[in-house]
Structure formats: structure tokens, C-alpha cells
Amino acid sequence: MILETQGLTKTFGKLAAVNNISFGVDEGEIFGIAGPNGAGKSTLFNMVAGFYPPTSGKVFFRQEDITHLSADKTCRKGIARTFQIPSTFHTLDVYDNIRIGATFGRMAGDHRKIDDWIDEIIDFLGLDDKKHHSSVNLDLYSTKVVLLAAALATDCRLLMLDEPMAGFTMAEIESYLSLVRKIRKEMNITVIIIEHLLDILIDVSDRMMIINNGELLYLGDPEKVTEDRRVVEVYLGGKDYKGGHNV
Numbered sequence: 001m002i003l004e005t006q007g008l009t010k011t012f013g014k015l016a017a018v019n020n021i022s023f024g025v026d027e028g029e030i031f032g033i034a035g036p037n038g039a040g041k042s043t044l045f046n047m048v049a050g051f052y053p054p055t056s057g058k059v060f061f062r063q064e065d066i067t068h069l070s071a072d073k074t075c076r077k078g079i080a081r082t083f084q085i086p087s088t089f090h091t092l093d094v095y096d097n098i099r100i101g102a103t104f105g106r107m108a109g110d111h112r113k114i115d116d117w118i119d120e121i122i123d124f125l126g127l128d129d130k131k132h133h134s135s136v137n138l139d140l141y142s143t144k145v146v147l148l149a150a151a152l153a154t155d156c157r158l159l160m161l162d163e164p165m166a167g168f169t170m171a172e173i174e175s176y177l178s179l180v181r182k183i184r185k186e187m188n189i190t191v192i193i194i195e196h197l198l199d200i201l202i203d204v205s206d207r208m209m210i211i212n213n214g215e216l217l218y219l220g221d222p223e224k225v226t227e228d229r230r231v232v233e234v235y236l237g238g239k240d241y242k243g244g245h246n247v
């Protein structure tokens with residue numbers, strides 16, 4: 001396993017935003033996470049990547065206890081994440097936004113190597129024509145691809161994407177998913193992806209998890225998620241699942 005959590009919990013006052021969640025992600029997997037708004041998905045990411053210290057529980061990355069490491073340190077270990085609300089550094093062009101990822105990541109300090117590496121990422125994600133564009137006026141899709149590039153530029157082994165496809169058209173979802181699959185296949189990076197649309201998540205994930213009110217509701221085979229009684233009752237409103245639900 002590349003990532004494992006044990007009883008991970010985060011409380012804000014009386015609210016248990018994430019409550020005793022244990023799960024593992026295998027090396028090379030695309031692992032999907034779904035759950036209603038406020039379920040605790042982003043909080044889970046924040047704990048794994050060192051943005052919030054957990055209230056209790058543990059996080060292991062490649063068997064090493066990283067529970068108390070800060071975000072810069074988890075990044076140097078090989079964990080990169082994107083944020084739900086996309087934001088580039090507006091005063092910098094596309095290239096320099098990606099460079100920031102490289103500068104803070106595992107290649108920090110190695111400037112000659114970094115230049116080639118950034119070009120490789122830009123080529124890999126098809127951003128060549130936007131390389132020297134301002135990052136301010138990019139459309140939503142391109143902004144998300146630039147942020148994906150910045151995350152990859154850290155030279156991560158685990159990439160965590162927090163609802164990256166929110167606001168996309170179906171065509172944009174398809175293109176983004178093909179990038180995610182290509183990242184896993186050709187860069188051999190493990191991907192955890194949060195996505196609202198269950199059908200899309202079922203399609204892209206090797207395994208998936210649903211959380212609800214901070215608690216783990218389902219963990220396992222994406223193909224069987226809609227057959228799970230608890231998922232249907234609690235999450236899909238008790239009706240037989242026919243596909244196409246926006247969760």
C-alpha cells in the first residue's frame with residue numbers, strides 16, 4: 001500500500017468532520033472518493049497532505065508514519081494535491097506557475113534538472129501553446145490543467161485531486177479523465193480523485209470509497225457500489241439506482 005489511514009478523525013468543535021476513517025490505497029491505483037457536500041472529503045485530504053493535524057488516528061505513506069508532517073514535508077515525501085477552489089499565481093505566467101510546484105517539490109535546488117522537467121510536464125499535458133500565457137485569463141479547464149501540471153511538477157508518487165472536474169462540460173470531463181489515466185499509466189503515479197458524479201467515478205476508479213457525515217459508508221469495487229444497500233438507502237435516497245445521479 002502506498003497510503004494507509006487508521007482511525008483518522010478530525011473534529012471542529014462538536015462536529016466530527018471526519019470520523020474514524022481507515023482505508024488504504026494500493027500503488028498504481030486510481031482510487032475514487034465520493035460523498036455529499038460536507039461529507040468530509042476535503043478535510044480527509046487536508047489531513048493526509050499535512051494541512052490539518054488530525055484530532056486522532058494515523059496516516060502512513062509507504063509504511064512511514066507521516067501523521068504529524070506539515071504540508072511542505074509531505075510534498076517532499078511525494079504527495080501532491082490540488083485544491084477544490086482553483087487558483088493560480090496571477091502575477092506569474094503558466095510556465096512559472098508550474099515552476100513553483102517543481103521548486104517546492106522533490107527536485108528543489110536542482111535548477112538545471114528542473115528546467116527540463118518542467119518542459120517534460122508541459123509536453124506531457126499538452127500545454128505547449130500556453131506556456132508563456134498569463135495565468136489570469138485562462139478558462140476553467142486550462143486553469144485546472146495548469147494546476148495539475150504544478151502538482152505533477154513536484155515529482156509526486158501520490159496525486160490527490162479534490163473535485164478537479166467540477167464545472168466542466170462532458171467533453172472537458174472526458175479530456176481531463178484521459179489525462180488522469182495517462183498520468184497513472186505513463187508516469188506510474190497513484191491517483192486519489194474526489195468527484196461528485198458517481199457514474200464518472202465508477203468509470204475511472206479501480207476502487208472507491210463513499211463517505212457520508214464524516215463516516216465511511218462504502219469501500220470497495222466501484223461496479224458494486226450501487227448494489228450496496230447502505231449506499232442506496234443513505235446516499236441515493238432509497239430508490240433503485242438507475243445511473244446518471246448527480247451526487
Ligand SMILES: Nc1ncnc2c1ncn2[C@@H]1O[C@H](COP(=O)(O)OP(=O)(O)O)[C@@H](O)[C@H]1O
Pocket residue numbers: 012015017035036037038039040041042043044
Ligand atoms: N476549517 C474548518 N473549520 C470548521 N469547520 C470546517 C472546517 N473545514 C471543514 N469544516 C466542516 O467540516 C465538514 C466537512 O467539510 P469538507 O471536508 O469540506 O466536506 P466535503 O469536502 O466533503 O464537501 C463540513 O461541515 C464543513 O463545514
Ligand SMILES: [Mg+2]
Pocket residue numbers: 041042043084162
Ligand atoms: Mg470538498
